[in-house]
Amino acid sequence: MDFFDNLVDYNIDKIYPSKDALVKALSGEKKLRIYLGIDPSSSRIHLGNAIPLRKLAQFQSLGHQVILLIGDFTGMIGDPTGRDAARVPLTHEEVLENAKSYQKQASKIINFSGKNKAQLAYNSHWLAKLNFEQVVKLTSHFTVSQMLERDMFQKRLKEKKPISVHEFLYPIMQGYDSVALDIDVEIGGTDQTFNMMVGRELQRKIKSKEKYVLTLPLLEGTDARKMSKSFGNTIDIDEDPSSMYGKVMSLKDSLILKYFEMTTDPPINELKTIREALTKENPINVKKKLAKTLVTMYHSEKEAQSAEEEFEKVVQKGEAPEKVEEFEFKKADLDKTYLYFLTETGLVESNSEASRLAAQGAIVFDGKKVENVREEFSPDKNEILIKAGKRKFIVLKFV
C-alpha cells in the first residue's frame, strides 16, 4: 500500500472538513503541526491508544511536527467522555507521574529524539493561567444547545442523570489547546470527535485558521467491548511477552482480521492471505501469527518466539511452564484451606476469582481439580505444583 494513501485512508473514520482538503494541505511546502491529546488518567498505553500514536508516527516520518499533548490540567478535572457520571479528579502529582510513564512507552512508537523530534506539551501551561474573564470569553463562542448535542449528554438527559455545569467547560478547555498550540491537525479516537470539533471551531473563531480533524476507529478489548482501562479488558504495549501473547490468544476469533488491520502494519497482500487463511485454517493458527507479530513489534522476535513456545507448552499441551515460581510455607500451614494458598501466593486476586475458577475446573492442586476452595488442603508431599486458570502455575514448598 502506498504510504500516503495509508496515511489518509487506513484506520481513519472521518476527516474534517474533507480528505481532499487535508491531502492538499499535506502536499504543500508547510510543515504542519499535528497533535494527539492524552488523558493521563492512566499510565499505560494499550493497543487501542497505540492506533492514533501510530498515525502520529506516520505524520512524523513525513517530516511534520508532531506533538503529544499531556492533558495534565484537563486530567485534574476529568473528561466526562463515555462516563455516565462525573469522574473523581486526579491530583496533579498523579497526573504528572502517569505522563512520565506514558511518554516512555510512547517512545516505542514515535520519536522523541533526532532532528524532527516529537514535542511533549502540558496543557496546564496555558489553561492554569486563564482568568475568569478569559474563560467567559471562550465560553461565549458556544451555545448551550451546541454542548447538549454531544451524544453522551443526550444520553444523560434521556436517563435524567445530572450533567454538571463544569462538564461544559471540559470540551472548551480541550478545544483551547488547539489555539494555544496553534495546531493544523488533530488526531483522536471517534469518542473524541466532539471535543476535537470544539477546538476546530475555536481555531476558526480566534485564529481564523482551518484545523483538520482525523477521527480514528476504536478497538475492542479482550471481552469484545471497547478497549478501556475501566473495563479491565486492555492489552497494554508494555505487557510482558507471555502475557501479551496470551491475551491476544484469548481474543474472539472474529476480531483477528480487525486486529491485523488496526494494530499491525501488514503489507496489503498479507491481509489477503490472512483473510483466506481465516476461511480455510483453524483460526488459532492465524491468531498465533497475530500474537507473535504484536510481541515482535513491542518486544523482539526472540521474545515472541519464546512466548509462543511457552503458550504451546502450557496452554495447548497443558504442561507447566519451564520456570515456575516457588513459594515456601511451614509444615504447620498444612491444614490451611486451598483458598489460603491461592491468595497468599497471589495466584488469584480475590476469593471470588478463586471460586469462579474452581467452578470452571481451572484450579488444580497436584494434578487434581479442586471443587471447593474452602476445604482444607492436606498433601502428603513437600512439593506441590498448583495451577489457576490456563497459564498460571506455582510450586508450594513445605519446609
Place this chain on the structure above:
Amino acid sequence: MDFFDNLVDYNIDKIYPSKDALVKALSGEKKLRIYLGIDPSSSRIHLGNAIPLRKLAQFQSLGHQVILLIGDFTGMIGDPTGRDAARVPLTHEEVLENAKSYQKQASKIINFSGKNKAQLAYNSHWLAKLNFEQVVKLTSHFTVSQMLERDMFQKRLKEKKPISVHEFLYPIMQGYDSVALDIDVEIGGTDQTFNMMVGRELQRKIKSKEKYVLTLPLLEGTDARKMSKSFGNTIDIDEDPSSMYGKVMSLKDSLILKYFEMTTDPPINELKTIREALTKENPINVKKKLAKTLVTMYHSEKEAQSAEEEFEKVVQKGEAPEKVEEFEFKKADLDKTYLYFLTETGLVESNSEASRLAAQGAIVFDGKKVENVREEFSPDKNEILIKAGKRKFIVLKFV
C-alpha cells in the same frame, strides 16, 4: 406601622428560607452583613432601584452592616436577566464611571459616612483573580438542569433562541459574591431571585452558612411596563424637580396607591386616607400629592412647591412657564421649516418625535397648531413662543 414589621413585611415579595428564620437572626446579637448588588450598566437610579436601596437603609438604621456591591466585573459580561439575547458588554471604564455616579445618588438614601457607614465593594476584586481551576470548582456545584430551570432560559429554549454557555457563568459569578463578602442577607428585585438563590447555595456548600434572601417586588414605569432604562420609562431620583413632578403626573391613575406604598414612607393611617380619597376625589389631586411627596424626598419641600405651581400653571392652565429659554436665530433663517427650529433648539429629539407630536396637535408656534412640520415657517414678528408637548416651551428670537 412598627419599624420591624415594616422591615420584613412591607415591600417584600418573599423571604428565603422563611420570614421567621430571618426575624430570629435579626433579633440576635450579631451584626449581620447585608448587601444589594448593583448592575452598573446604567449610571442613574430610578424609583424602582430605590426600593431595595430604601430597604437597605432600614437595615442600616437597625445597626447592621450594609454593603452596596458594584458588579463591575459582572457588568463587563452583562447579566442576561430579562434579555432575549446576550447583552453587549461594557468596558471597565464605562462601568466604573457609572458606579461613581451611582454611589453619589445612592447617598440620598443610604449613609456612606458616620459610625455604621455603608460599604462600597467591587466584585472585580475577587472575580478577576479567579483562575480556570477555581472557576471549574465553582461550576461543579451546579447542574445544567438547575441552570435551565431559570425562567428566562426556559423562555429562550421554547422560542428556540440561543443561550450562550457564558450566560451560565453569570449567576455563578454573582453567587460567588456572597461567598467572597461572607454575606448573611441579600436584597434584590424578584427578577434577581435565581441569581440570589445560586449565592445562597454556594454559601451553604462552601461556607456551610445560611444566607437569607429577600426578594422585593418590581415597580411599573410611566408606560405601565416594568420600570427599566431600556424601556425609557423611568423616573430617576436625580431628575430635576419639574421633570420628576411631571413624570409622576403622567402615571396611570391605577398606579397611584402602589407608588405611595412602594416609593414613599407613608404612615399607615395616611394610606387609608389615600385609598379613600381615590374613591371620592378627582385622582389628579391624589397624584399631585404623590408627586409633591416624591420631589420633597429627593429635592426639598420648597422645590416640590415650585414644581407643583409650575405644573398647575403650564399644564393645568395651559400657560407658558415663568422662565422660558430663549434661542437667537438670524433673520436669514426665517424661511427654514418648523422642523429645523424644533430640532436646532433641542425641543424635540428626533424628526419622528416632531411628526408624532404634530399629529397629536401638540406642536404650537405663536399660538397656532402646526400640522406639517416640514412646511416653512415665516413669522412676521421677531419673538415667537413655541411649544412642543405639554410642558416644553421656548422663545425664538430673530436678530
